Amino acid sequence: MGINYEELDEKWQNKWNESKVFEAEPDGRKQILITAAWPYPNTALHIGHFLTYGTTDTYAKYMRMKGYNVLFPMGFHKTGTPVLAIAKRITAKEEEIIDDLTNIYHISMENIEKMSDPNFVAQYFSASVEHAMKKAGFGIDWRRKFTSIDPLFSKMVEWQFYKLKEKGYLVKGNHYLGWCPNENNAVGQHDTKHDVQPEIERIVMVKFRENDSDAAFACATYRPETLYGVTNLFINENEKYVLAEINGDKLYISKKVSELLSYQFDIKTIKEIEGNELKSKMAINPITNEVIPLLHGFFVKPDFGTGIVMSVPAHAPFDYVALKKLEKEGIAIPKEPYKQVIEIRGESDKNNIPSLVHLALFGWNDKSSSDIVERATKELYKKEARNGYMTVGDYAGMDEPAARTAITEMLKKENKALDLYVLINEEDVYCRCGTRVVVKQVNDQWFIDYGNKEWKEGVRNYLDKIRIYPEKMRHSYKMIVDWLDMKAAERAQGLGTKFPFNPDHIIESLSDSTIYMSFYTFSNILHENNIKPENLKGEFFDYVFNSKGDLEGVSKTTGIDSLIIDKCKKSLDYWYTFTSRHSASELIPSHLTMYIFNHVALFPEKFWPKQIVTNGMVIYEGEKMSKSLGNVVPLTDALKKYGADPLRMNIVANSDLGMDSDFREASVNGIKSRIEYLFAFVENLAATRNMGTNEGLKNIDFWLYSRLSKKIKTATELFDDVMIKSAYDEIFYNSVNELKRYNEMGGSNKIVLEEYITEVIKMLTPVMPHISEELWHMLGNNSLIVNEKWPVANESLLNPQLEVYENIIDATAIDITHTIDLTSKMQDNKGKKIEKIKIIIASEWKLDAYNVLAETKKISEAITRAGKDKEKTAKFLSQFKNPKELVGRLDLNMKEMQNSFNEVKSFFENKFNSEIVIESENESTSGRSARALPQKPSIEIIWK
C-alpha cells in the first residue's frame, strides 16, 4: 500500500491554515511562548536545520494538546555580513558559490544573478525558509514575522542599548582584531582565504636595555618567568632591524615587525640597522641586570613577535640547539652550566638541564630536524606548566603559571614590558584580497561588559531558577556565565541597527538578538495599526516592558493611541511570563547566555527566561554534514522525498536532547512500514467498528489497557522533559509491537482496540501531525486532532500483576523455542517430530514460599510460614542464595497463572505447531515436573 505523503501533507496544512489554528491570541487559558533561534537567510534550510525547528514545533504541538495556549512565532536574522558576503561573492562570480546554489539548492541562474543585491539574497532565502517550514507542517503564527533590520525592531534595539549604557553595562575599551591593511577592514573568519579564523593572543614584550645607550631590545616571549635563566638574545643576522620610537621608548625590533606593529603602536623609525651589526651589541637583563651578548639564532622569524628572542638554553630546546650550532661554527657562546630556574616535580635529573633531557627523550642529535626540537619543546613546556615551580629569584617556590602572571605584572608596572598582540595561527592568514592579515588595535570601542560583577551575580543567582533541558547542560551555563567578559558590540560593516553612540557603525549581530523574542508578543499589533518607527520612542518600551510612566503620558509623547499601547503591554504581560527558548546547544556559549544576561539587565523578573531547551546537531549516515562531503540535503527536497511526518519522525524523534541525530535513509523505511501498519489497522478497524463483540474482557484485554495506561504515563513524563525520542519509542514503536502481540495472543475486542488506537494516535500527533489527522478522520472524527487533548493515564487500569504473568508467558515462549532447538539436535530425537509440549506450573506451596520470600527477603520467614511443608520448603528455597535479588512483591497466584496460560494455549499451539498441555506440578507425571519454578514453569518437549 502506498501513501501519498505529499498530498496528505498539503491537505492537512491547508486545513490548519484555513482554520487559523496556529494563530494565537491571549485568552483565559494558561499560556506559553515558544521561540526558536531565528534563521539566518543566507542559504536555504537543509535537514541539518531541521532538528532545532522540528523539536520546537513538536514540543509546541505537545503543549497545545496539554491545554496551553501556545504561541510559536518566527522571524529572520539579517544582521551582519554573511548576506553581504553572498552578494559579494555572486558579484565576483565565484564559481564555488554558484555551483552550490545551482547543484545543491536548485536555484535558477536568473535568481542567482539577482543575488548580487544583498536585499534580494535576504528576501529570496527568507521566503524559501518560510516555505520549507510550512511544508514541514510547523504550527507557526506567521502574522508576527519580522526581521532584525526592520525599522520598528531597530527602535527596540536602540532602546536596549540606551538602557545598557544607563546601567553602566556599556563601556569603552581597546580592542584587538584581525585587520586587512589593504582594504582597511576588520577581518573575520569568512573574510579570509580558506575561511580560517584569525587567532589573536596576547604575549609579553620585554625590554632589555642596551648596555651603553638609552635604547632597548624588545623581546617577545610567552615565558617571562624564565628571564632568570637568560644567557643571551637571539637576532637573525640576515634580516634588517630598526631602532624605533614606540610609546616614548627607543626600541630595536625587526623591520618587518615594525610594519606589522604599526597597527598596534605609534611607531617612528629612527634608523635602520642590519641584523649582522646588532651582534656587536650587549644587552642588560631587566631582572638580573646581567650583561649578555646578542647572537644569531637560526630559527628567529623576522615577522613574528619582535624579531628578537631571549635565549633560555636550560628551558628552551630551540635556544639550546641554536647555541650548540654556533659553538660548532666556532663562535663564542655563553658558558655552561646554563642556569636552571624551574624544576618539575617528580623529575630530578640534577646533572642535566631540562631542555637537554627532553631533547634526548625524542632522540635528538645535531643532525635532527627542527620537528624533533619542536616536539621536545612542547613536551617540556607542558610539563613545566603543569608541575613546574620556580627555584630562583623573588618568586622561588611559586608554581610556574602563577609566577608567569606575577612576573608579567611586575615587569609592566616597572615599565620593563608591554603587552603585544600577535596572530598565532600556524600558517599566515590572508584576506580574500590576498593581503596578509595583521593585528589591529581599535581604540574607544564600545563593549557590553558581561564581566560586570553585580550583573554576573544577578545572572548566576537566577540561573538556578531556569528550567534547563537537558539538565546536564546547566553546568555549562554556569561556567560560561562566569567566563563571559567584555563583548565588542559594534561593527564597521554589515546590515543591522545603527549603533546609537556611533552611527557610522552597526550593532554587532549577536548583541541585537538577545531580547527579540519579546517583540513577537506585539509585533502584529504594531503592524496591524501601521505604527511608524518614529513613534516607537523609548517611553513606549519603558512603559510596555517596565511599567514606567503612565499610559496617557506615554501616548502623548509617542503619538500612539493609548489603546494600542495598552494592548501591546497586555499581550507582553500574557505571553512573556512563560517562555521556552529553543536552539542548538552550540549557542550556549554565546547567544543563550547573553540572552539570559540581557533579560536580567533590562526586564522585571517576571519576564526573565523560564526554560531553555537545546538539541544536538544532525549527522547524515554517520557522517558530519558538509558541502565537501556532498551530503547536504535541502529540507524541501527531503520533505518531498520522504514526506513530512516520516522525516520528522526520523530526525526529531531519532535522538534525545544532548546528543546528535543521525539521519539514516534506511530507517525511513522502517518508519513508513509502521505507519502503513497503522493505516491498515485503522482501516480494518473502521470497517468492522460497529460489529463490537459482546464477550467479556479477557486477560489480554486488561493487559492492553494496562500497557496503554502505562504508556500514557511514561510518554507524558518523558515529553515533559522534552525527551522526544524516548517518548516516541514508547508511543510509536512499542505500540505497533503491542498491537501485534495483542493480535497474536488472540486479542480481538474492537472496543478495546479502538480506545487504544485513539489514544495512541493522539500521542503521535506532535511528531506526526499529518498522519495523525488522517487516521483520526478515518476513525470517524470531524474535529482537528491538533486541537484534541493529550490523553490522561487511567491509573486504575494499571495492572502490574497481570503484566508479570504476561512476562512469564513471554519468557516461557522463548524458553520453549530454545529447548526445541537444543533437543532437536539430540541423537534420540533425530528424524522425530514434536508430539506435544508440556508446560508444568509450579506447585502452590512453591508459589506461596516464593511470594513470602519476595516480600520479606528472608528465607527463615518463608520457612516459618510454610507450616507442615517446612522441610521441602527449606530445600526448595535454598537455591535462592541471595533473597535480596528478588525485587518487589510478586503475589503469584496459581489460578491466575493457570488462567493466563490457558488463554494463550491456542496461540502457543499455532506458534509451535504442536499440542500444548498445561498442567500443575502436583498432577504432572512428567519427570521434569520438579524443575518447575514459580516464575518459570518447567517445560517438557515430547518427541515422537
Add this chain to the structure above:
RNA sequence: GCAGGGAUGGCAGAGCUUGGUCAAAUGCGCAAGGCUUAGGACCUUGUGUCUUAGGGCUGCGUGAGUUCAAAUCUCACUCCCUGCACCA
C-alpha cells in the same frame, strides 16, 4: 593553552543520579529461514564464547581501590570530541 563533555558488543546508542533483576534496552548492520513474479519491502529466528534440556565462562578505554557484589562508587592514566569572542 583554557574550559566543558565523552570512552559500553560489528556500528550507533541506553544504562550509569539510587552498586545486585546486565550478555547488557532500542535501532542499524550481518546470517539463516519464511513471504513474494521480484525485492534494497516485510515477518521469524540468530548474531562474545563454550555447552546434546532452558546452563557455564569471559565482558562495558587502561591500571589500581572500595564492596559479599561494579558498566555503575573512588583515584590515577591514556585517548577522543566541542567551544574560545565579533563569528552567525
